Structure formats: structure tokens, C-alpha cells
Amino acid sequence: MxxxxxGSINMDMTVTAERIPLKGETLRADSISRIPGGKGANQAVAMARLGAEVEMFGCVGDDDNGKLLLKNLQGAGVRTDHVRVLEGVPTGLAMITVAENDNTIVVVPGANGKVDQAYVDSISGELGKYDMVVLQHEIPLETVIYTVKMCHEKKIPVVLNPAPAAAVPEEIVDMVTYLTPNEHEAVLIFGEQKDTEDMLRKYPEKLVITQGSRGVVTCLRSGEILRVPARMSEVADTTGAGDTLNGAFCVRICAGDDIRDALVYANTAAGLSTEKFGAQSGMPSAEEVERELGGKIG
Incomplete structure (x- = not known):
């Protein structure tokens, strides 16, 4: 694999509070932490923890955050040979409030905004060496589209996690191998008038919609709507749960699982990740997921 x-490489500045503040309201935080994050880096770490060979492609600044993030990725077993370090550009930053078993996130792109088409051209030969390319929306959308088209031409399977929410052209939906939005993102892509099951049936075993505490849903090629319930968890922090799910799904699809088994595995990994604080620090190992599933992994 x-x-x-x-994708993105961020430093997460995470505060915990009694509840999410209302508009215009000031609350006292219980704690503040600086934690490695970014949807791209999170998914890379999730995959590495689950036993895959992973390389991260993206940009960081030549600041302390950039150095710490590269060291963290390397420590997690993720290759960073082609991550570009930019002079005079700050590393991406995410400001996260964790409260009431949920979170709010504001992202400052920084160096992530410099992951452009020229950068993708410079790594195109490297991408061809991999079994799958995984993308999200925390780098410029035009770069995501450009990368999908390039991979499609090279016949490289692509998973697009369209988060944060942004419209995705229909031609790009057709080109990707898997599209993994949450419910809000799916509405933005396909329109409010579309019924969830209709959306799924149009893209069988391609469109996978995550539904938070209700789990994940897709449509099998037989036309059956497959609903995989979320794992019951003692929730400490939901940050990174979606990234864990996406990473785990990619690992198991690359390992040859069918979509049902891959989603059961991914949901289990995501549930385990919510029981620890922090996005990457809460991500489970392959051994932990296998133990939870009773060793039933293909």
C-alpha cells in the first residue's frame, strides 16, 4: 500500500471550553494546546499509523511551526522529501475551540495557499509511483482540480475529501475514484433539492457520505443503500475523526477490501480516535483497530 x-499541513491552536461561544460572546478557556494538524497531514498520519507507506506533499513556512510539523510527520512514519519549505511565508494555522463533544475551526491558510499548479507539476513524476492520491480542500481549489485531472490522465486512483465545503465541478466528480463529503458538503456539491439516496444511487461505490454520529452511507453497485453505523465511543474530542475515517478508508481500499469492509474498518478507527484528545494524537494504530474488530480484517 x-x-x-x-494537501494541508497546519499547526492547530486548540482551546477547550465549557461550551462553544455564541456570536459576540467571550468565554474563559480551560486550556490551550499547540497540536500538529491540517486535513492533509492528519489523513497522512492516520494512514501511516494503520500500516501504509505514505508520503506527504505540500508546503510549510520556514518558521518554528513548519520545522515542528515536518519533524512530527517524519516521526509518524510519513515521508516528507518533497514538502516545500517557503521563505517568508507562515505555516498554516487552525484555531479550534473544543466543547460539548464538538468543535469549531477557523483556518489561516498560510503556506497551504502556495500549493499551486507549478508545485504539482514539480511532483507529478513522484505521484505516479503511488497506488492512490488523496486530496482535500485546504489547498487552493484550482490546484485540487488540476491534480485530479492530472491523476485521471495518468490513471492514478484519487480520493477527494471535499472539506472544507466548496463546490466541485461535475467533471471532477466523474474523474475521482471516491468522493467523501459530509452531509453539508454533499448538499453544496449536489444541491438541496437532491435526495441523499438519489445522490448515492447516481454514484454507486464512489460517493461516500459521512453522517457524524449516525455513521456513513454509500450505495453498492447492486443498488442497495449501505449504512454503516458509528461506533459507540466515550467521546473526548471529535477533532480529526473525519480525517481518521478517510485515512482508514483509503488504507483498506488499497489493501483490497470491498467498500463494505473498508467502511466498517474506517468507522471503527474514527470512533476510536474520538476517545483521545487531539487530531493526530488520538488516531489509532492498526493493532488497536484490529483488536476492536476482533481480528476480522481482510
Whole structure:
């Protein structure tokens, strides 16, 4: 299993509070932490923890955050040979409030905004060495589209996690191998007038919609709507649960699982991740997921 992630590398500044503040309201935080994050980096770490060979592609600044993030990725077993370090550009930053078993996130792109088409051209030869390329929306959308088209031409399977929410052209939906929005993102892509089951049936075993505490849903090629319930968890922090699910799904699809088994595995990994604080620090190992599933992994 060799997976490439083209995406964001952020430092998460996370505060915990009694509840999410209302508009215009000031609350006292209980704690503040600086934690490695970014949807791209999170998914790369999730994959590496689950036993895949992973390389991260993206940009960081030449600041302390950038150095710490590269060291963290390397420590998690993720290759960073082609991550570009930019002079005079700050590393991406995410400001996260965790409260009431949920979170709010504001992202400052920084160096992630410099992951452009020229950068993708410079790594195109490397991407061809991988079994799958994984993308998200925390780098410029035009770069995501450009990368999908390039991978489609090279016949490299692509998973697009369209988060944060942004419209995705229909031609790009057709080109990707898997599209993994949450419910809000699916509405933005396909329109409010579309019924969830209709959306799924149009893209069988391609469109996978995550539904938070209700689990994940897709449509099998037989036309059956497959609903995989979320794992019951003692929730400490939901940050990174979606990234864990996406990473785990990619690993198991690359390992040859069918979509049902891959989603059961991914949901289990995501549930385990919510029981620890922090996005990457809460991500489970392959051994932990296998133990939870009773060793039933293909």
C-alpha cells in the first residue's frame, strides 16, 4: 500500500471550553494546546499509523511551526522529501475551540495557499509511483482540480475529501475514484433539492457520505443503500475523526477490501480516535483497530 497525500499541513491552536461561544460572546478557556494538524497531514498520519507507506506533499513556512510539523510527520512514519519549505511565508494555522463533544475551526491558510499548479507539476513524476492520491480542500481549489485531472490522465486512483465545503465541478466528480463529503458538503456539491439516496444511487461505490454520529452511507453497485453505523465511543474530542475515517478508508481500499469492509474498518478507527484528545494524537494504530474488530480484517 503506497499512498500519496497532496494537501494541508497546519499547526492547530486548540482551546477547550465549557461550551462553544455564541456570536459576540467571550468565554474563559480551560486550556490551550499547540497540536500538529491540517486535513492533509492528519489523513497522512492516520494512514501511516494503520500500516501504509505514505508520503506527504505540500508546503510549510520556514518558521518554528513548519520545522515542528515536518519533524512530527517524519516521526509518524510519513515521508516528507518533497514538502516545500517557503521563505517568508507562515505555516498554516487552525484555531479550534473544543466543547460539548464538538468543535469549531477557523483556518489561516498560510503556506497551504502556495500549493499551486507549478508545485504539482514539480511532483507529478513522484505521484505516479503511488497506488492512490488523496486530496482535500485546504489547498487552493484550482490546484485540487488540476491534480485530479492530472491523476485521471495518468490513471492514478484519487480520493477527494471535499472539506472544507466548496463546490466541485461535475467533471471532477466523474474523474475521482471516491468522493467523501459530509452531509453539508454533499448538499453544496449536489444541491438541496437532491435526495441523499438519489445522490448515492447516481454514484454507486464512489460517493461516500459521512453522517457524524449516525455513521456513513454509500450505495453498492447492486443498488442497495449501505449504512454503516458509528461506533459507540466515550467521546473526548471529535477533532480529526473525519480525517481518521478517510485515512482508514483509503488504507483498506488499497489493501483490497470491498467498500463494505473498508467502511466498517474506517468507522471503527474514527470512533476510536474520538476517545483521545487531539487530531493526530488520538488516531489509532492498526493493532488497536484490529483488536476492536476482533481480528476480522481482510
Amino acid at each position: 503506497k499512498l500519496a497525500v497532496v
